[in-house]
């Protein structure tokens with residue numbers, strides 16, 4: 154093992170140990186009684202259930218992360234990357250096609266692991282806690298649709314990335330960057346029209362007082378949108394949410410049907426105002442810009458790694474190839490992404506607080522927003538006392554209790 158290999162090993166091990174440590178601290182942070190502000194919504198047994206839910210999920214997550222980590226180490230240290238490279242070159246195909254097979258095989262193993270863990274997660278854990286409504290047939294069709302979408306959209310992108318790096322010289326990373334930016338904007342535009350309806354049924358919100366209130370509010374704050382729809386989220390899970398998609402005047406507001414059932418109208422307005430706040434405060438625009446910059450940096454870093462002999466030596470690969478470099482970069486990027494996600498999570502938590510503020514200022518529904526968040530937290534069995542380190546690393550939203558405190562101050 155050369156010194157670069159040792160360094161990489163230390164980095165990815167540290168990342169694994171650090172994440173594991175944070176998850177264990179998070180588990181140890183459970184309290185005996187529910188925090189005071191939520192006692193009216195979380196009964197004793199619901200609070201206990203939320204802790205059990207956290208325990209099950211954490212242990213399962215630690216298990217799957219360990220399995221993935223050890224499979225990676227085993228594959229790497231026994232020269233798996235080289236063996237696979239030799240295998241795909243025996244077909245005597247052009248480099249880019251060998252590359253698609255190489256990447257396809259590694260991704261298949263990854264997808265298989267993901268499939269096994271989501272079967273357990275949906276049909277054992279979610280089932281045990283009464284969330285799961287997904288029938289096996291729906292699960293299979295969801296999986297197949299996702300794979301087909303990946304083959305139709307993901308594989309051509311990988312093909313083009315390999316092609317750019319093969320033929321476009323030093324500027325390949327700029328082409329890749331452009332490609333990814335254009336495709337992701339395109340997907341954001343077509344997702345509500347072509348992709349989401351493949352998985353869910355959307356029906357228009359019926360006429361009535363809720364619809365009127367929404368139109369009135371949107372007009373007041375100058376939010377243009379096309380329609381409001383209800384999504385049949387209940388066919389998969391009893392958890393609930395609200396969101397909007399699309400660009401410009403074509404924006405579509407969508408509520409999970411589960412949410413319509415559980416919340417009074419004013420709570421729905423308070424939550425909707427929060428979502429619109431993200432849009433009006435330009436959070437969505439800024440987040441998109443940040444991810445564009447981030448993907449540029451990723452491709453620049455990739456172009457530096459992808460042809461470096463020492464790194465191929467560290468992975469015991471004899472011949473430098475773009476496709477193996479692609480996979481190696483994925484491994485090296487993981488510890489770096491820990492740092493970028495700390496930054497983006499911090500930014501996202503800050504935006505959540507400001508969207509809450511927006512909701513309160515434009516609707517005046519302070520109590521309703523708090524009540525809606527509490528009810529959402531209870532219905533989704535959210536952890537009420539996450540450890541600060543775990544929040545720092547993983548939370549895109551502030552913990553519920555913190556959020557309620559800030560809302561109270563804004564009153």
Ligand SMILES: [Zn+2]
Pocket residue numbers: 427428431505508
């Ligand atoms: Zn939000």
